Amino acid sequence: MTAAMGVPPLMGVPPLERSREWGSNREWGKVPEELSARVPVEQRGVGLDRDGVRLLVSRGAQEVSHHAFAELPGLLRAGDLLVVNTSSTLAAAVDGRLGHARVVVHFSTRGEDGRWAVELRDPDGAGTTRARAGGPAGTEVRLPGDVRLVLEEPLTTRSPRLWWARVSEPDVSGLMRRHGRPIRYSYTERDQPLSAYQTVFALPSADGAGSAEMPSAARPFTPRLVAELVSRGVQFAPITLHTGVASPEAHEPPYPERFAVPEASARLINTARAGDYRVLAVGTTAVRSVESAAGPDGVVRAAEGWTDLVVTPERGVRVVDGLLTGLHEPEASHLLMLEAIAGPAAIRRSYDEALHGRYLWHEFGDMHLVLPSEKSARTARTEESANPHAEHCVSNCW
Numbered sequence: 001m002t003a004a005m006g007v008p009p010l011m012g013v014p015p016l017e018r019s020r021e022w023g024s025n026r027e028w029g030k031v032p033e034e035l036s037a038r039v040p041v042e043q044r045g046v047g048l049d050r051d052g053v054r055l056l057v058s059r060g061a062q063e064v065s066h067h068a069f070a071e072l073p074g075l076l077r078a079g080d081l082l083v084v085n086t087s088s089t090l091a092a093a094v095d096g097r098l099g100h101a102r103v104v105v106h107f108s109t110r111g112e113d114g115r116w117a118v119e120l121r122d123p124d125g126a127g128t129t130r131a132r133a134g135g136p137a138g139t140e141v142r143l144p145g146d147v148r149l150v151l152e153e154p155l156t157t158r159s160p161r162l163w164w165a166r167v168s169e170p171d172v173s174g175l176m177r178r179h180g181r182p183i184r185y186s187y188t189e190r191d192q193p194l195s196a197y198q199t200v201f202a203l204p205s206a207d208g209a210g211s212a213e214m215p216s217a218a219r220p221f222t223p224r225l226v227a228e229l230v231s232r233g234v235q236f237a238p239i240t241l242h243t244g245v246a247s248p249e250a251h252e253p254p255y256p257e258r259f260a261v262p263e264a265s266a267r268l269i270n271t272a273r274a275g276d277y278r279v280l281a282v283g284t285t286a287v288r289s290v291e292s293a294a295g296p297d298g299v300v301r302a303a304e305g306w307t308d309l310v311v312t313p314e315r316g317v318r319v320v321d322g323l324l325t326g327l328h329e330p331e332a333s334h335l336l337m338l339e340a341i342a343g344p345a346a347i348r349r350s351y352d353e354a355l356h357g358r359y360l361w362h363e364f365g366d367m368h369l370v371l372p373s374e375k376s377a378r379t380a381r382t383e384e385s386a387n388p389h390a391e392h393c394v395s396n397c398w
Helices: 017-024 069-075 172-179 223-231 263-274 284-293 334-342 344-356 377-385
Strands: 054-059 063-068 081-085 093-098 101-110 116-123 129-131 140-143 147-154 163-167 235-241 257-261 279-282 303-307 322-326 367-371
Touching (some): 054 344, 069 223, 081 284, 101 172, 223 235, 334 344, 334 367
Parallel strands (some): 054 367
Antiparallel strands (some): 093 101, 101 116, 116 129
16 A cells, blocks of 8 residues: 555554464563674674674475575575665664753654654663653754754554654754764664664665664675675565664554655566566565555556555465565564464474574574475465465465
8 A cells, every 4th residue: 555645644554463462472472682682793703794694594384494694695596586675774863852851853754744753762871762652742852953843743543652743954864964873772782883774785865765774684785795696696676665663662563654666676576476486575674565566466566655564464465475584573563474474383483493593683683584485486375365264375365
């Protein structure tokens, strides 16, 4: 679903009972604190590069293997298509004052009417922030350079966390470049330069738009690794989705976000599918973009605007055969997307292996590659679409 307006709609967002139930039934319940990646991998040892993280590979519910991310080219095939997000990361955290109190503004999403969706957070005294209640309307925050930010209305009626705000400085992107820093949360050890949050695929946007938080699934790619993949016949299809502010405390589903699937990438995806090659998304943002641009027939068409799509097992996927992503906490709505692609049994098995193997979580952590079983993904979809009562729906189930 797409829309182009000042306040994007929030439709099609399912309840998260499945995600909460999955997490509450886990023996571990929460990711152990020591499994949080506190610094980028290249800062953990001499000679390490971004591709020095580990890679958990799952094929169906039974096969799980352990690799270094640098082994990725040997795990893919000539003709495989990787869908990658070109959104660059913004220095979206800006210090401000609410009366005499210090606050941190997390700039999330720029609306078509010039307003910004923002989250106000309290400094926690340790260099990061903690959640605070949003609002009320009319709240004014003073930002550097005598800039004023005024809260106007909640982004949605479901949660007061994010608010639409009017900023007195029209060049908010410039404000962030001058006074902002990357958003980070308490599981990280220290502030990092903005370059640590840019992926090799990031491209600056002409209008200054970008992601509030890094599209982190692509972070382990290096120029050398990309060159090796291309030399082996792996193709790349660029898309853009500007991520909004996450909700590490509340684990809410994603809000409407701006995306674009260009015509050339749509053609690459459709050609790969026609040839029975695998379409593999690099990150949940790539899944959300491609599935938003796909029709009920699975054909991807060029599209841009706002997407409020949340991929669940009930909705299923129409295009994507596999996913390269980080490891998500048990309450995260992203796990529903993984279940939609691989099935709940495969995800449970993979996460058991990740915990047992002491894999690292979060944006600087290790990676998870979800591949289809040896049976053709297209064949599986055909068989399951003929059986509407199949337990795991991978075609469009709306």
